[in-house]
Amino acid sequence: MASMPDEATPRPRFRPWRASDRAAGLALFASNVPAFFDESERADFSALLDAPPPSYTLMHDAAGEALGCGGYAFDAHAPEIVWLCWGMVRGDLHGRGLGSALLRHRLMRIAAEPAAREVRIETSQRGEGFFARHGFIARKRVIDGFARGYDLIDMAFVLPETH
Secondary structure: OOOOOOOOOOOOEEEEOOHHHHHHHHHHHHOOOOOOOOHHHHHHHHHHHHOOOOOOEEEEOOOOOEEEEEEEEEOOOOOOEEEEEEEEEOHHHOOOOHHHHHHHHHHHHHHOOOOOOEEEEEEOHHHHHHHHHOOOEEEEEEEEEEEOOEEEEEEEEEOOOOO
């Protein structure tokens, strides 16, 4: 069961990613090492920030402070499949419902895409339970697939047919 926000939890807002958000994105990443990401993954995340997909979003509070980020991209070989990419919430804010808010925001945007039928994510065993609670099903596991101690779990979520 997802945590409910309390009075200390900022109300999340969303806006498109800007190049000027780079430092905030790297700080978000750093706040999740080693709990969810291995330091060796920083280069891949940094490369995404150099050319983020148009869907990449900053989740922020009323003052504009970064709370999280994430996006999605259509599969180049199967346009009905949409991949979630590099979603994260600031490490000190985990367990307050912000990750669920970020995921819901992305899923609502994906559901508005007429071609989208399935959403996929490659996460680690450290995020698998979160995505499973939101209806994602594990399809494949690769031990140490991201880095030593960070297994790669391929998960999928089928969008409702009414989207």
